[in-house]
Amino acid sequence: MQSIPRSEFYAGVKATLPLIVGAIPFGIIFGTLAETSGLSAWGAMAMSVFVYAGSSQFIALGLLAAGAALPIIILTTFVVNLRHLLYAANLVPKTGHLPLRWRVMMAFGLTDETFAAVSNRFLRESSHSTAHWFYLGSFLAMYGNWILCTFIGIVLGGLFPDMTDWGLDFAMSVTFIGMVVPYLTNRPMWGAVLVAGAMAVATAFMPHKLGLIVAALCGIAVGLSLSLRQSQRTKTLQEAE
Template identity: 75%
Template sequence: MSTTEFPMSVARRQAFLAGAKATIPLIVGAIPFGILFGTLAEPSGLSALGALAMSLIVFAGASQFIALGLLSAGAALPVIIATTLVVNLRHMLYAANLVPRIRHLPQRWRIPMAFGLTDETFAAVSSHYLQQEDDKALHWFYLGSFLAMYSNWVFCTALGVGLGKMFPDMTRWGLDFAMSVTFIGMVVPYLRSTPMWTAVIVSGAMAIATAGMPHKLGLMVAALCGIATGLSLQLLKRRTSAEQANSGVDKSEEAAQ
C-alpha cells in the first residue's frame, strides 16, 4: 500500500465506525421493535425461516409489520405487496434529499445504499451530512450506519422468534412503544425553525385526520401536506428576507445621494 492510500484507508475506517456509533441510540429503540416482529411472525402465519428471510431481504420494519397483519387476515399477495409499497413511498423523499450527495458514486455503491435506506440510517446520515459539507468518506459513514442497523434488525428478529416460543404472551408487553419514542427522538433535534415546526404540526394533524384511509394512504397525504406547508413557509421567509435586504440597499443608496 502506498503512502497516499493509507491515510484514505484510515479515513474510511473512521467514517465507517463513526456511522455505526451515530446509529447506536437509534438501534437501542429498534431492538424491542425487531424482537416484537420475531414474536409475532409465527402467530401471524409466517414461519420462523420466513420471518428471518423477510428481515434479510425486505429490511423494512413498518412494512414487515403491515405484511404480518395482512397475512394473518388472509389478504392476497398482490394486496400485501401494494400496501407495503405505499407505506415505503416515504423513502422516495429520503432518497431525493440524499441524491445530491451521492450522485457521483458508482452503481456498486448506490444499489446497496438504496437497500439500506431506513428511517434510522437517514436520520443519522442526514445529521452528519449537515455537519460535513465536503467529506469524501461520507458514503463509508452511511455504510457503517446501514450495516449496524441491518445486523441489529436481523439479530433481533431471530431473538424474537426464539423468545416467542418461550414466552407466547410477549406481544402484550407493549414493546412497540419504544419505536414511537425513537421516531420522536429522530425528528425533534431537526426542528430549528418555524417552517420545520409547522410542517411537523400539519403532518401530525393530517395523519390523525386521515387515519381511516385504506392501505395507510393517510401517511402519504400527511407527509405531502407537511412538506408543502413547510416548503411554502420557507420560500415565503426567503422572499421576505430578500425584500427586506433590497429595501435596505435602496435606503442606503438614497442616503448616499
C-alpha cells in the same frame, strides 16, 4: 479501510446507536409474531434479511394471518414504503456522483433511522465525498440489529407466547420523536412537523396507510413555503440596507 473512510464508518455506527435502542423491541416483537401469523422461523429470518422494512414486515404478517393473496400483500407493502421516495429524493443530489454499486446498497439500506442519521451528517458537514462510508456504517449497524432482534424474538416467542402484550412497541414512538426533535431549529421545520402530524391524525382513516403520504406531502409543502417566504424576507431586508 483507510483512516477517513474508517472514521466516517464508525461515526455512522455511533450516530445510529441511540436509534437502535428504540428499534430493538420492534425487531423482537416481529420475531415473536412471525410463527403465530403463519410464517415459519426461516421465513421470518429471510424476510428480515431480504426485505428489511419494519413496518412493511408487520403489515405483511397481518395480511398473511388474514389469508390475503400474495399480490395484495405486495401492493400494500409497496404503498406503505412509498415514503422512501421522499427520502431518496432528498439524497439523490448528494449521492449522484457515486458508482452504481454504492447507490444500490444505499437504496436497500434506506430506513427511517439511517435517513435521520445521514441527514444530520449532511447538515453538519458540507463535504459529501466520504459521506457514503458514514451511510454504510449506519446501515450495517441497523441491519445487523434488525436481523439479530428478529432471531431473538423467534426464540423468545416460543418461551413467552404473551410477549406481544408487554407494551414494548412504545419504544418505536419514542425513537421517531427523538429522530425529529433535533431538526426543530426554525419556523419552517416546526411548521412542517406540526402540519404533517395534524394531517396524519386527520387522515388516519385512509386505507393502506395512504394518510402518511398525504401528511408527508402537506408537511413538505408547508415547510417549503415557509422556507421560501423566510428567504424572500431576508433578501428584501438585505436589499433595503
